[in-house]
Amino acid sequence: MQSLDELIALRKTLHQNPELSNQEQATAVRIFNEFQAFSPDEVVTDLGGTGLAFVFNGADSGPTTLIRSELDALPIQETNSFAHRSQVKGVSHKCGHDGHMSIVTALGAELSKHRPQKGRVVLCFQPAEETGMGAIQVVNDARFTALTPDYAFALHNYPGLELGKVAVRAGTFNCASRGMIIHLKGKTSHAAHPENGISPANAMCQIIQELNSLPASIPQQAGAGRNWVTVIHAKLGEIAFGTAPGDAVVMVTLRSESNEGMQTLIEQAERFSQAVAKSENLSISFEYDDVFQASVNSQQGCDLVVRACETTKTPLVLLDEPMRWSEDFGQFTATAKEGAMFALGAGQASPQLHNPDYDFPDGLISVGRDLFLDIIRQLNGLEEF
Known part of the structure; x- marks a missing residue:
C-alpha cells in the first residue's frame, strides 16, 4: 500500500509534467510504472491512443466495474509559484x-492487497478528456470490447463545494455541449463599390441575434431540460479599409441538459442560419468541435455512491439540477448502462477549474480512494476486508 505522502509526491510530479490531449505518452508511462508494483492481472496499453487499463480479477464470477481517470492537462500558463x-x-x-x-x-495499490472476490475491476486512464475525444477513442478501440463494464464510475473535483463533500444525482449529471462554427461566404469587393460584392455583415448580425434568443424559443419538453447558447467569437472579413467583406465566421457554444435537447438546438440553429444565408445570397457551412454528450447517472449508480458516502461518513448533497459543465464520461455510462459520476468538493475558497492559479487539494486523494473502494466492495466484494 502506498503511503499518503507517496501519493501526494506522485500528484505533484504529475502536476510538474503536464501533457496536452492525445499527447500524454510520458504521463501514461509514469502511471504504467507505478502499477508495476501492484501486479494487475491484465494490462492494456495504448488504449484509444495513450490510454491504459489495469484489470484486477476476482476468484468468482461477477460484474465488471470500471473506474475512470483522465491523463490530459490544459493549454493554460500556470501562475502559481509553489515548488x-x-x-x-x-x-x-x-x-x-x-x-x-x-x-x-491509490485504488490500484489497495486492490493489489485486497483483490475483488468476484467479477473484476478495471482501472482506466483515458486520454483527451478536455477535447471530448478521449472516451470515444477508448470505447471505440477494438480491445475495449473485452473490458466492457457492467458498472462505470468516475469523480471530478469541484471548487465551490465544501472540501471533501460529495455532490451527486440520478439522471443527467453533466450537460451535453458542443462548439458550433458557422461559415458564411459571399463575395468581396472594393470598399468604394460595396454594391459589387455580397457582404455577410447583415447575416452575421442576424444570426448572432437569433442564436442568443434560441433557448427561449425552444419549449421545455418533458425530459429535455434546459438549454443555453453562448456566442464566443465572430469574425467579419479582414482588417483592410479598402475592401468590403466577403466572408464571416460565427462561433458558438451550444449546451443542453439532455442529448435530445442538444439535437433540437443543432437543428434549429442550422435551420434559421441557412434561411438567413439564403435570403442574403450567401453560401453557408457548419463545423462542430469539442463535442460532449450528456453524462447520465443511473439510479442504481447514484444509490451506490450514496451508500459509499454513508459507509465512509463522507458528507453528501443530492443535486436538484445537473452540472452545466461537460464531461466525456457519458460514453462509459452509455456503454455500461449502470454507473455514475460524482463531484468531490475542492473547497469553497478554491480557485475555479481552468483558472491559472488552480491546484488540486491533496486531502481529496484518500477521500476519493475510499469512496471508490467502497463502491467496489458493494459490487465485487474485497478479500480480507
Missing part, C-alpha cells in the same frame, strides 16, 4: 486530472 508548479510552458493541470490519477493509482 511543484508546471515545468511546461503554456501547459498545466488546471482541471485536477493530476489528482484524479493519484486517486485511481
